[in-house]
Structures are given as structure tokens and as C-alpha cells.
Amino acid sequence: MFDQLSDRLQATLSEVRSRGKLNEGDVDAAMREIRLALLEADVNFKVVKGFTKTLKERCLGSEVLESLDPGQQVVKIVDEELTALMGGAGRDLAFASSGPTVILMAGLQGSGKTTACAKLARHLGESGKDVALAACDVYRPAAVDQLVTVGERAGSHVYEQGTDRDPVEIAAWALDQARADERDVLIVDTAGRLHIDAELMEELARIRKRIRPHDVLLVVDAMTGQDAVGVAESFAETAEFDGVVMSKLDGDARGGAALSVKAVTGKPILFASTGEKLDAFERFHPDRMASRILGMGDVLSLIEKAEKEVDEDQAADLQRKLESDRFTLEDFLQQMRQVRKMGPLSGLIGMLPGMGAMKQLKGADVDEGELDRVEAIILSMTPLERANPAIIKGSRRKRIAAGSGTKVQHVNQLVKQFDQMRKLMRQMVSGKAPDPQQLAQMAGGAPRPKYRRR
Amino acid sequence: MSTSWQEIFDLGARRAEAGREPESEERRRGVFRRLRESLSKSRQALVEEVSASLFDRLDEETWERLEEALILADAGAPTTAEVVERLEREVEGGAVSADGEAVRDRLIEILADVASTGRGPIDLSGEPAVLLMVGVNGTGKTTTIGKIAWHLSREFGLSVVMAAADTYRAAAAEQLAEWAERAGADLVRSAPGGDPGAVAFDAVAAARARGADVVIVDTAGRLHTQGDLMDELAKVRRVIAKQMPEAPHETLISIDATTGQNGLRQAKVFAEAVEVDGVVLTKLDGTAKGGIVLAIAAELGIPVKLIGTGEALEDLRPFDPDDFARALLAE
Numbered sequence: 001m002f003d004q005l006s007d008r009l010q011a012t013l014s015e016v017r018s019r020g021k022l023n024e025g026d027v028d029a030a031m032r033e034i035r036l037a038l039l040e041a042d043v044n045f046k047v048v049k050g051f052t053k054t055l056k057e058r059c060l061g062s063e064v065l066e067s068l069d070p071g072q073q074v075v076k077i078v079d080e081e082l083t084a085l086m087g088g089a090g091r092d093l094a095f096a097s098s099g100p101t102v103i104l105m106a107g108l109q110g111s112g113k114t115t116a117c118a119k120l121a122r123h124l125g126e127s128g129k130d131v132a133l134a135a136c137d138v139y140r141p142a143a144v145d146q147l148v149t150v151g152e153r154a155g156s157h158v159y160e161q162g163t164d165r166d167p168v169e170i171a172a173w174a175l176d177q178a179r180a181d182e183r184d185v186l187i188v189d190t191a192g193r194l195h196i197d198a199e200l201m202e203e204l205a206r207i208r209k210r211i212r213p214h215d216v217l218l219v220v221d222a223m224t225g226q227d228a229v230g231v232a233e234s235f236a237e238t239a240e241f242d243g244v245v246m247s248k249l250d251g252d253a254r255g256g257a258a259l260s261v262k263a264v265t266g267k268p269i270l271f272a273s274t275g276e277k278l279d280a281f282e283r284f285h286p287d288r289m290a291s292r293i294l295g296m297g298d299v300l301s302l303i304e305k306a307e308k309e310v311d312e313d314q315a316a317d318l319q320r321k322l323e324s325d326r327f328t329l330e331d332f333l334q335q336m337r338q339v340r341k342m343g344p345l346s347g348l349i350g351m352l353p354g355m356g357a358m359k360q361l362k363g364a365d366v367d368e369g370e371l372d373r374v375e376a377i378i379l380s381m382t383p384l385e386r387a388n389p390a391i392i393k394g395s396r397r398k399r400i401a402a403g404s405g406t407k408v409q410h411v412n413q414l415v416k417q418f419d420q421m422r423k424l425m426r427q428m429v430s431g432k433a434p435d436p437q438q439l440a441q442m443a444g445g446a447p448r449p450k451y452r453r454r
Numbered sequence: 455m456s457t458s459w460q461e462i463f464d465l466g467a468r469r470a471e472a473g474r475e476p477e478s479e480e481r482r483r484g485v486f487r488r489l490r491e492s493l494s495k496s497r498q499a500l501v502e503e504v505s506a507s508l509f510d511r512l513d514e515e516t517w518e519r520l521e522e523a524l525i526l527a528d529a530g531a532p533t534t535a536e537v538v539e540r541l542e543r544e545v546e547g548g549a550v551s552a553d554g555e556a557v558r559d560r561l562i563e564i565l566a567d568v569a570s571t572g573r574g575p576i577d578l579s580g581e582p583a584v585l586l587m588v589g590v591n592g593t594g595k596t597t598t599i600g601k602i603a604w605h606l607s608r609e610f611g612l613s614v615v616m617a618a619a620d621t622y623r624a625a626a627a628e629q630l631a632e633w634a635e636r637a638g639a640d641l642v643r644s645a646p647g648g649d650p651g652a653v654a655f656d657a658v659a660a661a662r663a664r665g666a667d668v669v670i671v672d673t674a675g676r677l678h679t680q681g682d683l684m685d686e687l688a689k690v691r692r693v694i695a696k697q698m699p700e701a702p703h704e705t706l707i708s709i710d711a712t713t714g715q716n717g718l719r720q721a722k723v724f725a726e727a728v729e730v731d732g733v734v735l736t737k738l739d740g741t742a743k744g745g746i747v748l749a750i751a752a753e754l755g756i757p758v759k760l761i762g763t764g765e766a767l768e769d770l771r772p773f774d775p776d777d778f779a780r781a782l783l784a785e
Contacts, residue, residue, distance in 0.1 A: 145625035
């Protein structure tokens with residue numbers, strides 16, 4: 001489950017509001033939560049240490065101490081600091097003033113270099129540049145074939161000389177060819193290599209020296225854990241890379257490696273690779289990454305997911321019902337079933353910022369068992385009862401409880417919470433943000449599915 | 455003693471080819487030495503040596519440094535907290551004496567214990583035995599298949615058919631073809647863009663026709679977040695079962711040792727789609743320790759069965775929880 005840092009911080013600092021002021025103990029508690037969240041996100045242990053230290057200093061400053069909602073304020077600061085750390089005045093790709101711009105790609109085995117080469121080729125080709133590729137991975141079986149195939153798809157010529165030549169020579173030859181053919185850009189693919197493989201790292205240094213690239217890019221897999229720092233430091237030393245391409249960002253890895261690499265080497269993340277198709281490639285957005293690392297909820301993805309499952313008409317219909325307060329238990333049952341279809345519930349709910357608060361504050365676990373129960377209760381109601389829960393009293397409650405194998409208090413609870421939820425959803429649909437306190441009152445009941453049409 | 459090939463592969467009724475003697479103790483130790491070397495290419499430190507200073511004095515700092523070592527090994531905060539707390543309790547309760555050596559030994563025991571959850575051999579008792587390789591992109595599936603085929607042939611004299619069921623990735627079949635040649639295995643493939651299930655189906659059929667011992671099915675790397683691709687994988691599995699009801703007999707997921715906490719998520723989602731029997735922990739020749747497999751074993755009951763330690767055919771070893779635990783703490 002994507003635990004929400006903001007919710008955890010709110011929970012941690014919830015009593016502060018009554019006390020009115022934040023003391024050092026509170027800040028320490030908050031730092032612990034942040035530390036855990038960042039470690040969960042695979043940010044390097046030492047980077048986390050340094051970061052929370054800086055953060056603590058800022059948090060002890062007056063802007064937090066006097067703030068009315070310290071939890072939210074802390075989150076805001078963390079988000080700002082992370083964004084600043086990962087963004088800042090990075091550099092764009094450097095281009096040659098004359099002759100081909102040479103871009104060298106490096107990284108560990110399996111990081112996604114070859115795919116990234118083709119994507120970058122396509123990306124640069126879009127602005128009209130004549131881009132060629134050089135196949136310098138002579139070790140990995142069929143690596144040259146792979147680059148030739150994807151290069152073709154990207155509309156780029158691939159210079160290759162098979163696998164029997166020294167990669168340094170192939171690179172040099174490719175550059176000569178690129179010059180002769182008057183290419184605008186030459187992207188050089190290299191073999192994946194371990195940063196502790198002295199021989200191969202030395203080979204990379206030799207390639208670099210030989211072709212003198214304008215840009216050296218390190219490709220880093222978004223799911224890399226603590227090891228990212230060691231790798232980045234070694235490559236920084238030997239290959240002196242200028243920027244990073246984060247790959248496989250379409251997964252659900254939080255991507256803390258991005259922060260670690262930037263923090264330790266100071267090199268910017270230039271591009272994000274977000275899928276296997278060639279067009280899944282874009283400039284890196286530090287602010288989006290910061291939110292992702294913090295687990296702030298990927299509402300965009302949730303909406304996209306929901307859009308796949310819920311068709312337009314259904315969604316519009318739902319919105320109308322919510323607005324006019326005609327949303328019934330029958331509708332709720334349908335929505336719940338659709339939400340369950342979308343995937344493991346906890347993961348889904350975790351995607352929504354603020355939803356974690358419900359779980360936290362009551363200490364109850366939102367689980368499938370509860371949903372089964374809610375479903376059973378609703379199914380034991382008559383259509384009239386589902387449409388108008390207000391009529392559910394006395395004997396009806398007993399009957400529903402008996403029919404669903406639950407207790408009368410569960411039925412009461414559902415009806416009460418449904419009512420509160422309906423009010424809340426009406427608020428949200430009309431554009432108001434839900435009050436966490438109201439959410440807290442509903443905690444322990446079934447989760448509320450939330451679809452918001454853009 | 456390190457786990458042997460005989461222990462990690464369950465060959466069922468098959469007799470290993472006559473003339474192949476089981477690994478002698480000598481050879482195993484020599485292999486372990488090579489393992490240490492390949493685990494730290496340019497470093498002097500041997501895997502067995504835990505940094506002495508870590509356990510000199512038992513104070514608050516010790517526990518912190520222990521935590522740090524485990525976090526840096528990608529064990530994750532929850533697993534680290536559990537293990538360290540357990541150890542602390544044992545020391546405080548007197549079950550473990552408060553001296554460096556005893557604490558170190560006990561910690562290794564605990565870690566090995568966690569890493570042993572769900573431990574069992576790779577089921578190759580089927581005739582033919584069908585092994586399905588799955589995993590996220592770039593984790594080393596294809597290379598591992600080459601290594602497994604080579605070891606099965608060399609250690610046990612088994613014949614292998616590889617199925618190039620990655621019909622998506624550019625030159626994937628060519629890549630596997632190269633490995634088939636190196637390992638002396640047969641290959642079944644289709645045109646690019648073909649149906650992966652069909653390739654697997656054909657491979658099993660071919661293996662039965664030829665009387666081959668093992669079929670290893672390569673699949674395209676896929677992110678566990680791609681629901682439709684996970685469905686496709688489930689379908690491949692069903693199609694294999696159509697050819698042979700009990701197959702695939704073993705499904706292995708490759709996990710890159712550099713993977714952080716996402717590894718747990720990967721294992722979980724893949725297991726939901728296709729019932730994963732074990733993990734191949736790859737690229738352990740780097741500096742990453744692969745600590746996430748502790749969580750995978752503890753929370754999902756899925757054990758590591760093999761480890762990959764390089765890009766050559768020989769660079770594959772049966773997983774040994776004890777060796778792994780020691781390596782986690784080594785600098």
C-alpha cells in the first residue's frame with residue numbers, strides 16, 4: 001500500500017493543533033515519519049540522513065512553529081525541498097556548434113540503455129534532426145541486432161561492425177561515418193557494465209576519451225534501491241556523466257534512486273522513460289518526481305485507470321446523482337464492485353491523497369472482508385430500501401442483518417456512514433475539498449470510491 | 455555447507471547420467487571461494503568476514519550500524535526493524551550473550567532463517583519438466599535460462615528445449631538462440647509478434663516428441679503494473695497446461711539484486727498472476743546485496759532458489775541462505 005506521508009504526518013502531529021505550538025520533539029517525530037517514507041521510496045540511507053537534518057533545521061524555523069496546520073506545512077516544506085533538490089538549474093543537452101553532437105549512453109546491465117537510445121533518437125528526430133546510432137555493445141548476445149531493429153523503428157541509421165571489434169574502435173569509426181554522412185546527432189550505445197568491473201569501466205573511459213561526447217547520459221532503472229549511490233558515484237568518476245535518464249518509470253517503484261543520484265553527484269535527471277514504446281520518453285519533471293517519492297498519491301494515474309473501467313456515460317450519470325443527492329445504496333454497490341474490479345483495493349485507495357487518513361485515525365484496516373460484509377448487507381436490502389435508506393428502521397434492520405449474516409449494529413453503521421458519505425461526496429463533486437475530520441468520522445467503514453472527471 | 459546442485463534440483467525419477475559424481479566437499483569449497491571472488495570483482499574483502507568493528511562494543515551505536523547495514527542491503531525498514539528488535543530482545547533476555555561474536559552469529563542465523571522461508575527445490579520431476587521464467591524487464595531472464603540449461607546438461611546430462619516465448623522484444627529470439635547454442639540446447643521460436651502461448655505450447659510438444667528432459671520458457675519482460683501483460687502471462691501458463699496438465703512444474707521470477715523495495719511488489723503481483731515458486735536473484739556480482747528477498751520470503755513465502763553472479767554460463771549457483779546472510783553483512 002502506498003502509505004501517504006501527508007496522512008502519517010497529520011496523524012503524528014494531530015495533537016499539536018490542540019497544543020498550538022510545535023516543539024523539537026514534534027519535529028523529531030515528523031522527521032522519523034519522513035525518514036521512513038523516503039527509505040520506503042528507496043532513497044539512499046545516507047542521503048536520507050543528510051536530507052532530514054537540513055529539513056529539521058528548516059522545520060524548527062518559525063514558518064512551521066507558527067503555522068496553523070503543522071502537518072500540512074511540514075509536507076509542503078518536504079515537497080519543496082525535494083523538488084529543489086531534484087530540479088534546480090540543471091542543464092539541457094549540449095549540442096555541437098559544428099559537426100555531429102555525440103551522446104554517449106552508459107549504465108548497468110538491464111537498465112534500459114538500448115531502448116533509451118532509440119527513444120532519444122526519436123525524440124531528437126522530432127525536431128527535425130538527423131540522428132544516427134552506434135552499436136558498441138559487443139558482449140550481450142544479439143545486442144547489435146536489437147539496436148538495429150529499434151533504430152529502424154525510430155527512423156535512425158545504425159552504424160555497426162558486428163561483435164568482433166574493440167568497442168572503442170567501433171565508436172571511433174561510427175563517428176567518422178557520422179561526420180562523413182553529415183549527421184546532426186550520433187547516439188552511442190554501450191554494453192551494460194558493473195561500476196566495480198575495472199576493465200569495463202576503463203573501456204568506457206577510453207570510449208569517452210576517443211569520441212569526446214558532448215553529453216554522457218547515465219541510464220538508471222527507477223526501481224534501483226540503495227545501490228544507486230555507489231553506481232552513480234563510480235560512473236561519475238569514470239564516465240563523468242552529465243545527466244541521467246530514469247527508465248521504467250511506468251512501473252510503481254517510487255523512484256528514490258533519482259533523488260539519491262542527484263543528491264550525491266549533483267547531476268540532473270534529464271529524461272524520463274515511461275514505457276516500452278518509443279514515444280514513451282519525456283523531459284524529466286522534478287516536481288512530479290518529488291510527489292511520487294513522497295507517495296503523495298498519483299491521482300492522475302488513478303483517473304486514467306478509472307477511465308478505462310468506467311465508461312463516460314456511467315461516470316456522467318454518477319456525477320449527476322451525486323450532485324442531486326440521488327445517489328443510492330444500489331449505486332454505491334455498483335461503484336464498489338467497479339472499484340474492486342480495478343485492482344487490489346488497498347493499493348487503489350492508497351493512490352488517493354487523503355484516503356489514508358481514514359485508516360490511520362481509527363486504526364481500522366480497510367480490507368476486503370469489510371467490503372464483503374457491506375456487499376452482503378446491501379444485497380439483503382430490497383430495491384426500495386437501497387433507493388431510500390431512510391426507511392430502514394426496526395424490523396427491516398433485523399431482517400437485513402439476519403439475511404446478510406451480520407448484526408443490526410453493522411446495518412446501522414452502514415446506513416449512517418452512507419448518509420455521511422453522500423453528503424461528503426456531494427461536497428467533493430461540487431469542488432470543495434473534504435474536511436479530514438469528516439473523513440475521520442467515517443473511518444472504519446467501507447472506503448469511498450471517488451471518480452472525478454477532468 | 456553450501457547448497458549443492460543436487461539439493462536445488464529435484465529430478466524426480468530420473469537418474470543423473472552415470473559418471474557424474476556429486477559435488478565433492480573440496481569442489482564446493484572451491485566454488486564458494488570463486489563465489490566470493492565473483493561477488494567482489496575488484497575488492498579484496500572476502501564475503502565471510504563481517505566487519506569486526508561492527509560488533510566490538512554492544513551499544514546503541516551498534517544497533518544503529520546494524521540497522522544501517524541492513525537498510526543499505528535493501529532489506530527495507532520493516533524487515534530491518536523486525537530482525538533487529540528480535541535480536542535485541544534475545545540479547546536483553548539473555549538468550550544470546552552480549553558479546554560481538556555471539557551477536558554476529560545469532561544475527562546471521564536469524565537472517566538465514568528468514569531467507570529460508572518456503573525453502574524447497576526446483577521441481578524438475580516432470581517428463582518433460584517445464585520451467586517458466588518471468589520477471590520485469592532487464593532482470594536477466596534470458597541469460598539465466600542459458601545458465602540453467604548449461605548446468606542441467608553439465609551436472610546431470612539432461613537435454614533442454616528452450617522456448618523463445620518473448621515475441622515482443624526486438625531480437626529476443628536471436629538472443630536466446632545464442633544462449634541455446636552456448637548451452638547445447640534446442641530452441642523453439644516463432645516469427646516476431648507471434649503468440650507467446652503458441653511458442654510455449656509448441657516447445658512442450660517438441661520436447662515430448664524428442665524425449666527431451668526439460669523445457670525452459672522465456673517470456674517477455676513486463677512491468678507488474680501492466681494489467682493486460684499480466685493477463686497475457688496467465689494465459690501463457692494456461693496454454694502450457696493444455697499441452698501438459700501439471701505444467702509448468704516450476705515458475706521462477708528473476709529479481710535484480712539492485713532492486714529496492716519495489717521487488718516485493720513485483721513478486722506479489724507476478725505471484726497473483728502465475729503462482730511463482732521461486733526467485734532467481736540476479737546480478738549479485740555487483741555491489742547490491744538483494745536484501746529485498748528477505749521480505750519476499752517472509753511476506754510471500756517465496757524462496758530464492760538460484761543466484762546469478764555474472765554474465766557467463768557458469769555464473770549461476772544454488773541459493774544458500776547461510777552464505778546469503780553472511781554476504782548481507784559483509785562490507
